[in-house]
Amino acid sequence: MEGLKEIVRACTKCRLHLGRKNAVPGEGPAWARIVLVGEAPGRQEDEEGRPFVGAAGRLLDSLLREAGLRREELYVTNLVKCRPPGNRRPRSDEISACLPYLLSELSALRPALVVALGETAGRSLSQALGIEWRGLGEMRGRKRVGALGGRALALLFTYHPSAALRRRELGDLILKDLTLAAEIARGNPPGDPEDEPHSQDHP
Numbered sequence: 001m002e003g004l005k006e007i008v009r010a011c012t013k014c015r016l017h018l019g020r021k022n023a024v025p026g027e028g029p030a031w032a033r034i035v036l037v038g039e040a041p042g043r044q045e046d047e048e049g050r051p052f053v054g055a056a057g058r059l060l061d062s063l064l065r066e067a068g069l070r071r072e073e074l075y076v077t078n079l080v081k082c083r084p085p086g087n088r089r090p091r092s093d094e095i096s097a098c099l100p101y102l103l104s105e106l107s108a109l110r111p112a113l114v115v116a117l118g119e120t121a122g123r124s125l126s127q128a129l130g131i132e133w134r135g136l137g138e139m140r141g142r143k144r145v146g147a148l149g150g151r152a153l154a155l156l157f158t159y160h161p162s163a164a165l166r167r168r169e170l171g172d173l174i175l176k177d178l179t180l181a182a183e184i185a186r187g188n189p190p191g192d193p194e195d196e197p198h199s200q201d202h203p
């Protein structure tokens with residue numbers, strides 16, 4: 001994983017390297033049971049070269065704590081490792097260029113669960129892992145099983161913490177989903193969570 005981080009830091013595969021201060025590789029222990037996948041670094045992450053260290057990251061940390069998870073036990077990464085100018089959405093060619101890094105991280109880590117934060121990460125990961133994407137409102141709060149390199153990989157989709165900074169009610173839904181993620185990662189999810197909604201309360 002250290003080799004991959006160095007490759008990411010030196011990457012020039014897409015235009016985003018031109019405007020970055022720092023590429024932002026994933027961060028966390030190799031034994032992490034849960035991998036969180038955001039969209040792309042923001043200003044603070046670009047400054048520090050670390051994922052989720054700005055306002056969205058602070059909200060994420062507090063939601064993780066409420067869900068009974070510690071940031072230090074998770075691996076946190078992004079779909080795209082360099083900040084898009086003005087925090088725009090990453091473009092499809094930028095996502096395609098960067099996706100192999102994320103898939104390498106997931107193959108190396110082999111976590112019990114991947115939690116995709118937000119529509120962009122959710123849609124791209126679904127496509128890459130062979131899961132039909134039906135929009136975040138429908139996909140969130142349910143465990144799905146995709147495939148990576150011939151192995152099953154469990155995913156959970158939820159809102160991005162940046163969205164919860166604008167719409168506070170989404171924070172409650174993220175908290176529910178992270179609580180479910182913690183249960184799945186501990187191996188004792190309530191009932192059979194696969195393709196079962198744990199909540200009907202889509203906003």
Ligand code: URA
Pocket residue numbers: 038039040041042045050051052053054056057078162
């Ligand atoms: N938003 C993201 O999607 N990722 C980060 O690392 C920070 C903010």
